[in-house]
Amino acid sequence: MSSNDYVIATTYLRLLLNEPELKAVLEDTFGPRYTELFGAEYLTGSQLQPVFEAFSNAGLDSWVIKFGGQLGSETHGPLGFAVLSAPHLKAALKVLTNYSGIRSTAYRSELLERDQRLVVTAIDNTQSDLAGRWLIEAGIRITKRLVENIMTHSCGDHARIRFAYPSPSYAKKLDEYYGVTCEYGADENSFSIPASWGQIASPLSDPGTYRTNLAKCQQLKQAQHQNLSPLETVQFRFDQFFNECHAGTCQPKELPRLECLANELALSPRTFARRLHDQDSSYKKALEQARRKQATDLLLNTHLNIADIAYYLGYQETANFVRAFKVWFKITPTCWRKLSNKTTRYHD
Incomplete structure (x- = not known):
């Protein structure tokens, strides 16, 4: 698989086998090999392109209309x-x-x-x-x-x-x-x-089920990023953490510590810090970059007030957030939001 090749969980694609017409196309195009192909956990874009082209050549105009009702x-x-x-x-x-x-x-x-x-x-x-x-x-x-x-x-x-x-x-x-x-x-x-x-509250809301399955999602996402560099790992974990704070699944005071991040890579805190330094970064610098990115996203794409944004970013005092923001952009968060809403949207 090339580094830019996308993947899809084969669970979705096995739904195609429930449609006789689509199954027949697979059999005609790939012969018995299609059963082996669909036995993998994920399929890559390069593996899937012939599948899509075969369906298109067979006259299928929309995949979702044909089998989307099966996506439970x-x-x-x-x-x-x-x-x-x-x-x-x-x-x-x-x-x-x-x-x-x-x-x-x-x-x-x-x-x-x-x-x-x-x-x-x-x-x-x-x-x-x-x-x-x-x-x-x-x-x-x-x-x-x-x-x-x-x-x-x-x-x-x-x-x-x-x-x-x-x-x-x-x-x-x-x-x-x-x-x-x-x-x-x-x-x-x-x-x-x-x-x-x-x-709107979910009628199926269940804190225990939510935490359990969210943890599984986090583990799967972490596994996809196991080959990240130390700096990429820190950036990924901070982005993940702040998104979860905004979603209400963790508290800002639970900010990942350097020791915990080092442990994820099976490194000592000193070695981890040294490797971040080798990438011209540090725990503090990566945290500041993550907060800056999240701050602009929340200011532009939500109606949260400044105090709430400061809270989600782990600042104990709103004034500390405002002070940091002025260092980053030479302007207050309130002014930045007003100016950005009048011009083009910010993209990090």
Whole structure:
């Protein structure tokens, strides 16, 4: 697998075998080899491209319309159960976007809050128009279904779906399938709902189940990053930690200590610090960079007040956060937010 090759959990692809027509295409294209192919835990993009092309050549216009109804919570493993057992809808969406990569890296998900809406975006990583379109369609279906499971009713016209690709020949069928009139040729692929829905409590909320499955998601995500350098490990862990603080799954006072991070790499704290120094960094510098990145994201994409942002970033006093922000940007957080909302959005 090349370093930029995406992967998908084969659990999803085995659903294809439940469709006689799709199974027949697999048998015709790959012969008996397809059973071995689908026996792996993950399949790579290079392995999947012939599968997608075979389906397309056989006349399949949309993968999600054909089998998307089979995508239940059990197909997502720990991720699905963590989402459904989250305390409220916004926390569920945060978990979904933070950990979607443990099931598929075909696209990168982000949760934003803008224009009084919660927006889940999907950024294509496939480098394939066909695979990217089909997988993003499926990803939006998964997101919509999980939201409706928590709400216990349809999103209706309150949901918005946007696609960055042109309107396909089956656009009308897709609108009917989603129950939403989709927008095409947009500047992003996204699914959004009113931000006020974020505090809707999940009927399946269960703290024990939530913690257990979230821990499993964290372990799987950590395993995907086991070859990171010391600096990349610190950056990954800080990003993970602050996202979890915002999602309400941990407390800012539980900030990962240098000793704990060193232990994850089976290094002594002194050796770990030395290796960070060799990369022209340090624990303190990496923490500051992570806080700076998270601060701008929260200021731009949420309606949190400055005190709450300071809290989520682990500052004991709001004044300390404001002071640090002025060092970074020569301006207060409040002024930065006002200026950024008038101009282009910040991208780290």
